[in-house]
Amino acid sequence: MLLPVLPNGFLDYELAVDPLSVRPVAAGIVATLPGQGFWTMPQALLLFHCVRALAYVSDPIGLNHYVQEPAATLEVGGGNCEAKSILLCSMLRAVGITSRMVVLVNGSQGHMLTEFYIGTYDLFGLSRDLSNAGAPAWLRRRYAGVASRQFGERDSAGFVWLIADPCYSEFAGDIDALMAERFLYRNGAGTPWSTPPVYFSDGSSRSAASAAGEGW
DSSP states (O other), X not given: OBOOBOTTSSBOGGGGOOXXXXXXXXXXXXXXXXXXXXXXXXXXXXXXXXXXXXXXXXXXXXXXTBOOOHHHHHHHTEXXXXXXXXXXXXXXXXXXXXXXXXXXXXXXXXXXXXXXXXXXXXXXXXXXXXXXXXXXXXXXXXXXTOGGGOEEEEOXXXXXXXXXXXXXXXXXTOOHHHHHTTSOEEOTTSOEEOOXXXXXXXXXXXXXXXXXXXXX
């Protein structure tokens, strides 16, 4: 699909999000979790890793402002950072998890990722909740002991959106690869930040060089 350009120079990526088109697939994935616990986190992480496992596929040559629809990303089995982030955002919303897309800039290069809302959730309880939800062993191993390395965006109300980059990151909340690619930096206090402009698909904003995340 072709998306219109917003006054801020970014495409209107919200128009590409389509939860209903991917709900059968998303619901089928989360239905494999038989247990209870804080259900949204195990579901969100399972969806994140399913999208992360898809291949990176560049856009067709010669199509400006082309954005692949989420159902098409599933059909072809891959896409670029935009396509995978839009798919992840759509799948999360399809099962009732609030999410948004974020674009970070490194010079002339941009990169899109997804964030999903976790509010005041304590990431140090994640291993317990994955176990209670009956998450597969590989997912429990992936998040064993990583809580201190997970980062998210703290909004103006003080609530947290966990970074979920389906292209670079090894786990949700992982920023090491984003820093290696110079889309994120650490300030003197060790807090991640990014250079402007930063685009949030839900209309949020952040001032130049402000905190892009906080650790737990």
